[in-house]
Amino acid sequence: MSMTEPVETMTEPWDAFDAAPSLVRTLPAAAPIVPKNSIAGRSLTVVVAIMTFLASLTTGVAMLVVSAASDWQSEVGREVTIQVRPAPGRNIDADVRAASEIARAAPGIAEVRAFTKEESARLVEPWLGAGLALDDLPIPRLIVVKLASGVRPDFTSLRQALATRVPTSTLDDHRRWIDRMRTMAGTAVIGCIAVLGLVLAVTVLSVTFATRGTMATNRPIVEVLHYVGATDGFVAGQFQRHFLLLGFRGGALGGGAAILMFGVVEAANSWLAGTAGGDQIAGLFGNLSIGVAGYLAIVLQIIFMALVTAFASRRTVNRTLETID
Amino acid sequence: MIRFENVGLRYGLGPEVLRDLNFGINGHSFQFLTGPSGAGKTSLLRLMLLSLRPTRGLISMFDHDTATLSKDGRANLRRRIGIVFQDFRLLDHMSTYENVALPLRVLGKEESDYRAEVVELLQWVGLGERMGALPPVLSGGEKQRAAIARAVIARPQLLLADEPTGNVDPNLGQRLLRLFVELNKSGTAVVIATHDIALMDEYDARRLVLHEGRLHVYD
Numbered sequence: 001m002s003m004t005e006p007v008e009t010m011t012e013p014w015d016a017f018d019a020a021p022s023l024v025r026t027l028p029a030a031a032p033i034v035p036k037n038s039i040a041g042r043s044l045t046v047v048v049a050i051m052t053f054l055a056s057l058t059t060g061v062a063m064l065v066v067s068a069a070s071d072w073q074s075e076v077g078r079e080v081t082i083q084v085r086p087a088p089g090r091n092i093d094a095d096v097r098a099a100s101e102i103a104r105a106a107p108g109i110a111e112v113r114a115f116t117k118e119e120s121a122r123l124v125e126p127w128l129g130a131g132l133a134l135d136d137l138p139i140p141r142l143i144v145v146k147l148a149s150g151v152r153p154d155f156t157s158l159r160q161a162l163a164t165r166v167p168t169s170t171l172d173d174h175r176r177w178i179d180r181m182r183t184m185a186g187t188a189v190i191g192c193i194a195v196l197g198l199v200l201a202v203t204v205l206s207v208t209f210a211t212r213g214t215m216a217t218n219r220p221i222v223e224v225l226h227y228v229g230a231t232d233g234f235v236a237g238q239f240q241r242h243f244l245l246l247g248f249r250g251g252a253l254g255g256g257a258a259i260l261m262f263g264v265v266e267a268a269n270s271w272l273a274g275t276a277g278g279d280q281i282a283g284l285f286g287n288l289s290i291g292v293a294g295y296l297a298i299v300l301q302i303i304f305m306a307l308v309t310a311f312a313s314r315r316t317v318n319r320t321l322e323t324i325d
Numbered sequence: 326m327i328r329f330e331n332v333g334l335r336y337g338l339g340p341e342v343l344r345d346l347n348f349g350i351n352g353h354s355f356q357f358l359t360g361p362s363g364a365g366k367t368s369l370l371r372l373m374l375l376s377l378r379p380t381r382g383l384i385s386m387f388d389h390d391t392a393t394l395s396k397d398g399r400a401n402l403r404r405r406i407g408i409v410f411q412d413f414r415l416l417d418h419m420s421t422y423e424n425v426a427l428p429l430r431v432l433g434k435e436e437s438d439y440r441a442e443v444v445e446l447l448q449w450v451g452l453g454e455r456m457g458a459l460p461p462v463l464s465g466g467e468k469q470r471a472a473i474a475r476a477v478i479a480r481p482q483l484l485l486a487d488e489p490t491g492n493v494d495p496n497l498g499q500r501l502l503r504l505f506v507e508l509n510k511s512g513t514a515v516v517i518a519t520h521d522i523a524l525m526d527e528y529d530a531r532r533l534v535l536h537e538g539r540l541h542v543y544d
Contacts, residue, residue: 030426030430
């Protein structure tokens with residue numbers, strides 16, 4: 001040993017230090033290994049929140065469209081119309097009564113209601129004006145036939161019976177209209193599912209990239225943990241837990257905002273019920289409620305976002321560890 | 326403790342930066358690893374820390390062939406080695422106390438079990454009053470002592486230090502060297518990578534000299 005001064009005899013500034021025992025007691029609680037409130041972490045929370053909100057919004061709207069399309073089809077499908085045309089030598093009122101009786105007698109019919117002359121006049125009022133004397137015009141009369149749920153009536157027999165006893169009548173089961181409606185609704189549903197798929201894909205990608213960006217700022221922590229002997233599982237676990245919470249927080253913010261929004265829309269719709277505007281909206285979109293399934297889907301999306309964030313962080317940590325090792 | 330046999334290292338498809346390394350590090354030994362800048366001192370330290378894999382040759386550590394170890398097995402061996410970086414690598418969001426206690430946390434120890442031990446070590450390196458301070462407010466010398474404390478808190482059998490005096494003034498450099506000597510006396514094998522001739526002249530110890538990728542040992 002050839003040091004200029006023996007170690008034993010040297011005095012260091014820290015040799016004389018006598019730490020106060022109180023310091024031991026006043027040490028703060030251990031900080032988390034992964035810092036909780038970093039700027040990058042807050043940015044990631046915002047990204048997750050926004051993307052979860054958009055995905056939840058798309059999910060809710062898709063569910064509303066699917067539900068409304070199904071309502072339209074079932075509403076229209078539950079009704080058929082018998083049209084009775086006036087003809088020389090025939091009593092249209094008698095024909096309407098006869099057609100109504102035939103319809104009532106057919107199986108699977110829940111309700112038959114013939115439009116009165118006044119109601120028929122009101123139907124054509126927007127085109128022909130008020131105060132019309134229907135007796136002077138050859139205006140057909142309508143009979144609305146509501147079908148019993150769960151039973152499919154035999155329209156062929158009904159048509160034959162009507163043709164025999166009331167040859168001036170026509171049965172319209174709205175088939176063409178329903179087929180068009182079904183095509184339109186199907187297109188709308190496929191469109192919504194496609195948009196939802198795209199939004200979810202974009203959400204997963206943006207959350208993954210944002211997580212990777214945030215992880216880049218944590219690389220020194222990964223390196224230090226690795227060098228002090230932490231196993232890969234320990235390091236990945238620390239980050240996975242942190243990012244799972246971070247993703248859940250962001251998801252809960254975004255998903256919670258979407259749930260709140262759908263709740264407000266649903267409440268507003270019920271307040272507006274009975275008004276002209278409310279009825280128009282209800283006619284188009286039903287009761288504007290995404291239902292329990294919709295809210296559940298949003299909650300599942302929140303959990304999904306948290307899992308995506310955690311998974312992305314784990315993959316990034318593992319990749320970082322591979323580059324270090 | 327550590328044995329290198331015909332070890333070579335290259336990065337990617339580049340030339341070999343370390344060639345035909347044949348040497349050993351014995352327990353309780355003290356050595357300087359030196360050589361010009363870029364000679365491969367840090368690469369050799371990383372090989373000894375198991376954070377790099379050699380492109381050829383055999384590295385045996387603590388009676389284990391490192392090539393056959395699993396990732397967890399390598400991590401477990403790494404726990405028997407302490408490392409002091411030139412740039413300290415303290416975590417800025419953790420206090421000095423927490424930085425020093427980190428290896429024990431990684432080992433899964435409860436804070437109540439290691440608190441007194443960490444405090445005692447911090448006092449020993451003269452950071453008793455700075456336990457709650459965050460690294461950004463520590464001086465260079467304080468950071469270096471905190472880094473050394475972190476490296477030895479888990480009582481490693483081997484301490485590696487990469488240019489530990491590179492960022493401090495000569496006076497503090499001498500003091501830190503004394504700290505390493507003290508640690509060596511307590512049974513820890515020490516390897517100090519440095520190109521500071523004056524520092525090496527302070528203490529008569531084995532020298533491992535890297536030159537053009539080859540290692541020359543001067544006992």
